[in-house]
Amino acid sequence: MKRYIQVMLAAGMLTVTSCNDDFLDRVPQTEISKDNYFNSEQDLETYILGLYDFAGVGIYDDDASTDNAATTGATEIKSMMLGNPSANTINTGWDWVALRNINFFLDNFRKAQISEGALNHYEGLARFFRARFYMEKVKRYSNVPWYDHVLAANEESLTKTQDSREFVVGKIFEDYAFAAQHVRDDKRPGAVSKAAVLTYLARHALYEGTYRKYHSELSLQASANGFLQMARDAAKQVIDSKAYSIHNTGKPSEDYAALFNTTNLESNGEVILGTFNEQDKINSGWWGAFMFGNYEASPARDLLQTYLMKDGTPYTNQANYATKHFTEEFKDRDPRLSQTFAYPGWELVNATTYSQGAGIYVQQFAKNQSGYHQLKGFINVREVAAANSLDTPLLRYAEVLLTYAEAKAELNELTQADLDLSVNVLRTRAGMPALSLGVTVDPVLKAQYPTATGNNVGALLEIRRERRVELAMEGFRFDDLMRWHAGKLIEKEPEGLYFPGLGNYDLTGDGVADVKLIALSSSIPAEADKESNSLGKKLIYYRVGPVGSDASFFLKNGSSGTIVTDPERGTFQEPKYYYRPVPQSQVTLNPNLKQIFGW
DSSP: OHHHHHHHHHHHTTSSOOOOSOTTOOSOOOSSOTTTSOOSHHHHHHHHHTTOOOOOGGGGGTTBTSSSEEESSOOHHHHHHHSOOOTTTOOOOOOOHHHHHHHHHHHHGGGSOSOHHHHHHHHHHHHHHHHHHHHHHHHHHSSBOOOOSOOOTTOGGGGOOOBOHHHHHHHHHHHHHHHHHHSOOOOSTTOOOHHHHHHHHHHHHHHHHHHHHHOGGGOOGGGHHHHHHHHHHHHHHHHHHTOOOOOOSSOTTTTTGGGTSOSOOTTOTTEEEEEOOBTTTBOOOOOHHHHHTSSSEEEOHHHHHHSOBTTSSOGGGSTTGGGOOHHHHTTTBOTTGGGTBOOTTOEEOOOTTOTTOSEEOOOOOOTTOOSOOBOTTOOOSSOHHHHHTOOEEEEEHHHHHHHHHHHHHHTTOOOHHHHHHTHHHHHHHHTOOOOOTTOOOOHHHHHHOTTOOSTTHHHHHHHHHHHHHHTTTTTOHHHHHHHTTOGGGGGSOOOOOEEOSSEEEOOSSSSSOOEEEEOTTSOOOOGGGSOBOTTSOBOEEEEEEOTTSSOSEEBTTSSSEEBOSOSOOOOOOTTGGGSOOOOHHHHHHOTTOOOOTTO
16 A cells, blocks of 8 residues: 555656745746646646645654753744844745645646546645645734735736735635535545545634634634634534544553554554655655654653543642652553653663663653653664654544534533543543543643633633643644744743752662762762662763753752753743744845734
8 A cells, every 4th residue: 555655756756846946936937838738637646746745754843842842953933032033034934836836736737638526626636735835824924925826927916915814814715615525535545635635624724713712913803713613514524424533442551652653554544644654665754863852852841741640630730740750750640641751661672872772761861851752753663664664644533533622612612422522532542531521620721821711611721631642742732832822831941850859760660770860069980980779780870950060961950850951941922923024035025025013
């Protein structure tokens, strides 16, 4: 089955490859001429494949710079919050090549002598890609110019100002509606199907509905419910098709992880759309050091504390939750935690980029790293072929269920039957108690999301928790914080493991010390002089101290507290940082382009 994907994508790569990135390069330049192409269905499919731009394993590190993960990398939001950003320094994103390629197809595809149904299918696919393209632009700039055809060199609209968010989003969902009606129910692995269209439609309708609801600066609250209803209905259409199901073999400690560390997802009933890779044909691009969390990004303690206890109660209800040791944090927790974070007693096999080596996992501490490591998406075998062949679940049925539940809650329509149809299916897979409609409001969640309201605010907050946990490290968190008007959460430093003071610490859960924290004023002894534990192994020494010292890593209180990752996160300016400026170079070319919200 994977062979289909390899041939399919390789063919698609031969389509539009010579485009100039400058939006004002007015002549569309492609390797395909409209005069001798677009004659057959094969021509149309080959061209459409060239529009496929879905992410792969990169989704697993896209939560960096949110409250889910720390990073030493220079991400855009991190640089903005710590610097003095302007339209001169934030100069990426205003790229229109993909749109030109899509519109070039839409301007010419009807030359093909095929049935009207087939033509509508390919038009639907192209309009699906255009809707995705424009939704990313709206997320970034809010107002953007709408173009539905390839521009002529002398076309006056080249230098028009942006169209309003309302207008552009209306066009986006016209495209989605056409695609949802006409795209075929394609079952070939990796192909965009009707269900994939509906899933994206639901995702983006939920985004726009909640964004309008919680962002008063747009003055569009009155139209929010229309998009929430679209999200509800599109998600329900996928649910009612009964074509997909949550992957559940009755093994709560394994079934969730099986979605993210396998080379064979083609037949998995939860995967609506995936990237399917194979060694030496289309490699996954998997990189162990980054994935595991000891290169730039590393999971944050705040995410770990979001997972419930095994009995369904909040972890943060415990009086001493903030001072629990690493070996205590995983006890009696939602099983998804130990399938996302490396846990005490886990055995590391794939240690090619991890200096501690293979064996029972012991943390490798470093400055600005949390000390937590990521299992989700990590291939724990030595074979390179397995890493290169890792499949990625881009669209999961789990997301559809969460979209449905959240839309119903935001519309004040949520019932216990809705929860049982959605969130509780996920909790069943994880072996967790069901969520009830009358759940008590968690004060920690309410403090994180003070604007959340409604008849069932407790359930709404728990749906947000469930979304954060179920979709952790899959690239959803930043968009979720933006649409919920929760950008201020990014200001909070992502903390790491907690240590009450200097001394010896067990990190594997066997009661035997593995590491030794010593004072900043001390020196790490020579190997022969290091203390050995009861198993005869030398302890791993770390000098700890405050931020700015030459310590091995930093603790919040110098010799105690949580590990420091980003000591200064900067300020998230509202509403300005929910948007990006049009690059100054583009404004210089077209003075009719306008900046918004302080840019």
